[in-house]
Amino acid sequence: MMPRHPLVLLSRVLAAVVATVFLVQAQAAEPASPVSAGTMSAPEPVKPYGFDEFAATIDFRAEFNQSKAEREDETTRVHSWLTEEDVTVNFHSWLSSPDTLDFHGELTLGAQQGEERYTDRDHKALYKGILGYDVTIDLFKDSAVNFSLFARRNQETVIREFAGSVDVLTTSNGGIFHWQNDVLPFTAQFTDTTTHQTGSFDQDNLTERERTFEFSGEMEHSANSRTRIDFSHTLYDDMPPGKTSFIRRTRRS
Numbered sequence: 001m002m003p004r005h006p007l008v009l010l011s012r013v014l015a016a017v018v019a020t021v022f023l024v025q026a027q028a029a030e031p032a033s034p035v036s037a038g039t040m041s042a043p044e045p046v047k048p049y050g051f052d053e054f055a056a057t058i059d060f061r062a063e064f065n066q067s068k069a070e071r072e073d074e075t076t077r078v079h080s081w082l083t084e085e086d087v088t089v090n091f092h093s094w095l096s097s098p099d100t101l102d103f104h105g106e107l108t109l110g111a112q113q114g115e116e117r118y119t120d121r122d123h124k125a126l127y128k129g130i131l132g133y134d135v136t137i138d139l140f141k142d143s144a145v146n147f148s149l150f151a152r153r154n155q156e157t158v159i160r161e162f163a164g165s166v167d168v169l170t171t172s173n174g175g176i177f178h179w180q181n182d183v184l185p186f187t188a189q190f191t192d193t194t195t196h197q198t199g200s201f202d203q204d205n206l207t208e209r210e211r212t213f214e215f216s217g218e219m220e221h222s223a224n225s226r227t228r229i230d231f232s233h234t235l236y237d238d239m240p241p242g243k244t245s246f247i248r249r250t251r252r253s
Contacts (some may be wrong), residue, residue: 053092053104060085063114065159079117080159086110086130099142105135112157116165116200126165130155147177164200186217186229209237209246 061084069076092104114126132154140146151173159165174191195208215231232253237246 082114108132166199207239
């Protein structure tokens with residue numbers, strides 16, 4: 001079963017915490033004190049959100065390759081070119097207050113065009129859209145108990161000599177939980193990463209999924225005595241070229 005889309009995960013989390021966030025903000029707000037006897041100042045409006053950063057960059061990349069291989073009486077020539085244009089938007093914002101719900105990251109939109117020509121096979125046209133993101137949401141980041149959610153997506157095209165190009169799509173999502181206490185302060189993290197690779201040949205097509213849970217904590221007995229606990233558990237699911245089911249491997253440390 002494939003993981004749910006990370007944007008769906010983030011939207012559901014946001015919907016669940018928005019009501020709580022505004023309730024906490026309303027309870028924490030205090031009325032303004034009077035400026036002078038008999039005169040009350042108007043309460044300052046509570047700003048429910050804010051943007052600290054919003055910037056955009058435009059990138060352009062062009063790549064051209066020409067290769068020749070000779071083997072006995074056979075000569076193979078490869079001509080390939082690739083162009084890529086994209087716009088990346090960086091943002092940093094908060095909801096209710098910067099300490100309650102803070103989110104930041106980047107979003108990339110663009111397109112790729114290209115072509116591969118071989119003397120011994122049909123040429124291959126390359127065209128696709130680009131969608132990438134790296135978004136992090138921090139909740140109660142300055143509190144003793146806080147956690148973060150993240151979602152990432154990256155795609156790229158790699159041109160190889162005489163082996164054709166491969167498209168690699170990587171998505172990753174997960175969360176980090178921190179608990180600062182006097183007994184056993186710890187950090188727990190879960191990451192779910194899936195990689196899809198498609199290419200010109202059947203052996204280039206593969207899918208890999210990696211799910212990792214990590215725990216790290218430290219207990220202090222005295223000024224010179226501490227106990228540290230580290231645990232990691234990873235599940236690997238691989239779908240080799242030509243297969244229709246996953247092969248699972250496990251690693252613990």
